[in-house]
Structure formats: structure tokens, C-alpha cells
Amino acid sequence: MNQQTPKPFMFKEGERAVLLLHGFTGHSADVRMLGRFLQKKGYTSLAPIYRGHGKAPEDLVEGGYDAWFNDCLDAYRQLKDEGYKKIAVVGLSLGGVLGLKLSLNEPVVGVSPMCSPMFFNNQDQLTKGFRYFSTEYKKREGKSSEQIDSEVNQLVADAQPLFEDLGQLIKDVREQLDHIYTPTCVIQATDDVMIDTSSAQYIYDHVECDQKSLEWFDEAGHAITLGPKKEDVHETIYQFLESLNWD
Numbered sequence: 001m002n003q004q005t006p007k008p009f010m011f012k013e014g015e016r017a018v019l020l021l022h023g024f025t026g027h028s029a030d031v032r033m034l035g036r037f038l039q040k041k042g043y044t045s046l047a048p049i050y051r052g053h054g055k056a057p058e059d060l061v062e063g064g065y066d067a068w069f070n071d072c073l074d075a076y077r078q079l080k081d082e083g084y085k086k087i088a089v090v091g092l093s094l095g096g097v098l099g100l101k102l103s104l105n106e107p108v109v110g111v112s113p114m115c116s117p118m119f120f121n122n123q124d125q126l127t128k129g130f131r132y133f134s135t136e137y138k139k140r141e142g143k144s145s146e147q148i149d150s151e152v153n154q155l156v157a158d159a160q161p162l163f164e165d166l167g168q169l170i171k172d173v174r175e176q177l178d179h180i181y182t183p184t185c186v187i188q189a190t191d192d193v194m195i196d197t198s199s200a201q202y203i204y205d206h207v208e209c210d211q212k213s214l215e216w217f218d219e220a221g222h223a224i225t226l227g228p229k230k231e232d233v234h235e236t237i238y239q240f241l242e243s244l245n246w247d
Contacts, residue, residue, distance in 0.1 A: 006054040008075075011035050014042040016246050017084035019075055019102075021095030022047065023223070024126075024166070025133040027054035030092050034225050037234040043241065044084065048075035057134040057152075061159050065169040072098045076106055086246050090237055091116065092225055093195070094166070100173050100203070103182045110244040111180070112237055114187040115222050118174045118199035120167035127163070129194060131156055177206035184212045185240040187233060189220035213240070 006027040018038055022030035028047040035045040050071045052063035079087050088110040091099035096113025103111040134155050138148045184207045188200035204214040215236050220229035 006049060008046070008048045009035060010046045011039040011044065013039045013044050015044070015084065015086075016042070016241070017044045017046065017079045017087045018241065019072070019079065019087055019089045019099070019108075020045050020047040021072060021089065021091035021099050022049070022053070023093035023095055025053070025057075025060065025130060026092070026223075030095070030223065031090070031225055033230060034090070034234055034237065038238065038241070041238055044079075046075055046079055048072065057130070057137055057155050060130075061155065061162055064162060064165045068094075069098055069101060069169075072102050073106070076102060088112070088241055088244060090114070093117070093222065097170055097173050100177070100180065101169070103180055104173075104176055108182055109246060110183040110185070110240065112185040112187060112240055113203060114233070115189055115192050115195060115224050116186075116199060116203070117170055117195040118177075118202045119196045120170050126166070126194075127156055127159075130159055130163075174202070174206075177203060178208050180207040181209050182207075183240075183244055184209050185237070186212070186214045187224065187236060188214070188216055189222060189224050189227070189229075190216055190218050191220065192222045192224075194222040211243070 006029055009028050020031035020035055022028060027049045031047050035047055038045050048071050050068040052060040086109045089099040089102055089108050090112040092114045093116055096116025099111050100113055131152055134152045135148055186200050186204045188197055200214060204212060217229045221227035224233050
């Protein structure tokens with residue numbers, strides 16, 4: 001069974017641009033509703049899809065730290081090339097980590113990590129998430145349970161170096177948080193079971209910017225841009241963007 005491949009999106013509206021970054025195993029749909037919401041508020045948004053994402057789990061295993069960060073850099077430069085002078089970055093989970101790293105390397109007017117890990121102490125949960133993603137993908141391919149189990153077990157084994165690579169990315173960003181002077185809005189679900197929720201407080205405590213906030217949402221889930229509190233999250237991000245210096 002052929003599965004439709006998701007695509008990046010760019011919603012053009014105003015001169016203020018927001019780079020929207022999706023999570024691990026996700027793709028642009030993670031942030032599409034947020035992009036449409038911001039478009040109605042006058043913001044242009046661009047959501048890339050990192051290499052290997054939005055495809056089969058075998059493709060995901062071929063990606064990694066450097067490739068995904070370069071994809072974010074390419075998207076940032078695309079906005080610059082199209083004439084957007086000021087850019088903010090909003091990222092979900094892995095996208096938030098990549099957004100923080102981007103703010104260390106390029107000028108951005110603001111950064112907002114959502115449910116983004118700063119401690120790689122939950123590899124079991126990461127493995128479960130990857131296993132679930134891989135299993136659901138192969139079910140849609142119409143494979144038998146036996147074939148699915150065999151292929152997914154192999155994928156999880158093959159993905160261990162990728163998980164270690166993710167751990168290195170998280171460590172590198174965590175150790176440089178005190179070099180971030182960009183206005184920062186940290187967003188976190190209290191019921192997030194995918195990451196250590198103390199990551200949110202850690203980011204807030206260690207970024208060096210004067211303008212920073214930490215926003216908690218109850219019963220919102222890890223995929224906070226898609227969960228039951230998504231409208232509240234959208235509004236929080238909008239208010240943060242409105243508070244930034246776009247001049």
C-alpha cells in the first residue's frame with residue numbers, strides 16, 4: 001500500500017517570519033495548524049521536513065544530528081533569501097532543541113521550544129515511541145504481525161546509533177544554553193510522558209536572556225501542538241511573537 005508523503009509548507013502572509021520545526025518521527029503536520037493560525041494573525045511561516053522524516057522508518061534511521069540541523073539552516077536561509085529580515089523559531093520536541101541550536105548560530109528575534117528534552121535519560125521511552133511509529137507505519141503497509149515484529153525489532157536495533165546521536169545533540173545544546181541571549185518562551189505539558197518535564201525549567205533557568213517565560217499546560221500531552229490544549233498553545237505563541245522586537 002502506497003502511503004502519501006507529507007510535504008514542507010510555507011504560508012506567506014506578512015513580513016514577520018516564523019520557522020516551525022517538527023518533532024522526532026514527525027513531520028510538517030506537527031505544526032500545520034499552528035502555521036495556519038499564525039497566518040491569520042499576519043505571520044509568514046515555513047515548516048521544513050528533516051531528512052528521513054515523513055517516510056518509512058528505514059529512511060529515518062539514515063538521518064542524524066548534522067543532517068537535521070543542516071535542514072533547519074537551509075530553511076532559515078530560504079526565508080532570508082526570500083527577503084524576510086527578521087525570523088523567530090518555534091519547535092516541538094526535537095524541533096525545539098534544533099531551534100535552540102539555531103539561535104546559537106544565527107540571528108533570530110525569538111525562540112520557543114515546546115516539550116523539548118534537555119536530558120537524555122529516557123531512551124526506553126524514545127525506543128517505545130520509535131517502535132510505535134514503525135509498527136503503525138508497517139500496519140498501514142498491510143504486513144503480517146510476524147513480519148512487522150521481525151522488521152521493527154531490526155529497526156530498533158539499527159536505530160541505536162541514531163538515539164546516541166540525538167543524545168549528543170541534546171547534550172551539546174544543554175551545555176550552551178547560557179550563550180542564548182535571544183528572547184525565549186518555554187512551553188511544556190505537565191503530563192508529558194515522552195521527556196523529563198524538568199527540562200523546561202532547566203531551559204528557563206539557564207538561558208541568559210532578560211525576556212523569558214515558562215508556560216505550563218495541564219492535560220496537553222507531548223504533541224502539544226496537536227493535543228486538547230492546542231488553541232491555548234497557539235495563543236501563547238502568538239502573544240510571545242507579538243512581544244518581540246521586529247523593528
